[in-house]
Amino acid sequence: MTERSVLHDTFVIERAYPAPASRVFAAFASKEAKDAWGDTGDLSEPGADTGAAEFDFRVGGHERFGFGYQGVSYRYDARYYDILPGQRIVYSYEMHADGVRISGSVATIEFAPAADGAGTTLTWTEQGAFLDGFDGPEASSLRQGGTEEMLEGLAKYLA
Amino acid sequence: MLNDVADLDRVFHALADPGRRLMLERLGRGPASVSELGKPLSMSLAAVVQHVQILEASGLVRTEKVGRTRTCSLNPVALRSAERWISERRTFVERRLDRLGEYLAETADPAVPDDQA
Numbered sequence: 451m452t453e454r455s456v457l458h459d460t461f462v463i464e465r466a467y468p469a470p471a472s473r474v475f476a477a478f479a480s481k482e483a484k485d486a487w488g489d490t491g492d493l494s495e496p497g498a499d500t501g502a503a504e505f506d507f508r509v510g511g512h513e514r515f516g517f518g519y520q521g522v523s524y525r526y527d528a529r530y531y532d533i534l535p536g537q538r539i540v541y542s543y544e545m546h547a548d549g550v551r552i553s554g555s556v557a558t559i560e561f562a563p564a565a566d567g568a569g570t571t572l573t574w575t576e577q578g579a580f581l582d583g584f585d586g587p588e589a590s591s592l593r594q595g596g597t598e599e600m601l602e603g604l605a606k607y608l609a
Numbered sequence: 610m611l612n613d614v615a616d617l618d619r620v621f622h623a624l625a626d627p628g629r630r631l632m633l634e635r636l637g638r639g640p641a642s643v644s645e646l647g648k649p650l651s652m653s654l655a656a657v658v659q660h661v662q663i664l665e666a667s668g669l670v671r672t673e674k675v676g677r678t679r680t681c682s683l684n685p686v687a688l689r690s691a692e693r694w695i696s697e698r699r700t701f702v703e704r705r706l707d708r709l710g711e712y713l714a715e716t717a718d719p720a721v722p723d724d725q726a
Binding site (some may be wrong): 455456459461463467468473474477486488553555572574576578580 | 699
């Protein structure tokens with residue numbers, strides 16, 4: 451029997467790029483651009499059917515795709531809520547691992563001129579509800595990421 | 610490996626309750642007795658004991674009986690498996706943003722410097 455649980459987490463990642471906000475934004479706005487940089491090199495074709503892919507970059511539009519990672523087939527399904535060219539993108543997405551819904555998240559990507567006037571600061575804020583401790587065979591493979599990084603959300607319980 | 614999955618389930622179950630998270634927060638400041646752990650929570654001692662048992666079963670907390678007092682302390686090793694699990698998502702975003710930086714550099718138009726675009 452699946453033990454039901456929800457774990458909440460928020461993380462914020464900031465990056466500075468020596469490019470104008472219009473170019474950084476454009477990298478998110480087309481499938482061609484996103485495909486060109488979105489592959490982190492360790493993803494593969496999903497082993498199981500993950501449904502049709504879609505890229506509809508407009509408010510209310512969906513982005514859907516499947517991928518394989520460490521032997522697990524993932525399905526990503528996002529819906530865009532807010533798109534301001536060169537300024538911000540807000541979307542929610544759900545993730546399935548081998549057909550099991552494992553999380554629902556909201557991501558906000560903000561683009562701002564860098565403080566020194568050259569380039570763009572990108573701020574990625576993601577709030578997630580992680581469901582049922584990834585019950586099932588995918589749990590162990592998800593843990594093999596090997597990162598020892600401490601997460602603020604949980605580390606504060608130890609502070 | 611099956612044991613790992615069951616362990617992780619117990620950690621998430623233990624973390625899913627606000628009262629137990631408060632207890633973990635308290636234990637982050639140092640060991641405490643069961644009654645001390647229950648003090649800020651408006652619940653019976655029996656309920657506190659139950660929560661401590663769940664925390665202990667998850668491995669997040671260790672207890673030791675000295676005389677008539679049971680002392681609880683934090684076992685940070687167990688929490689690390691839950692952290693690692695969530696940090697997968699964060700690491701994934703970070704790797705993609707690194708890739709975005711490379712992509713922006715590769716696709717820059719040398720005829721139009723970015724600071725003039």
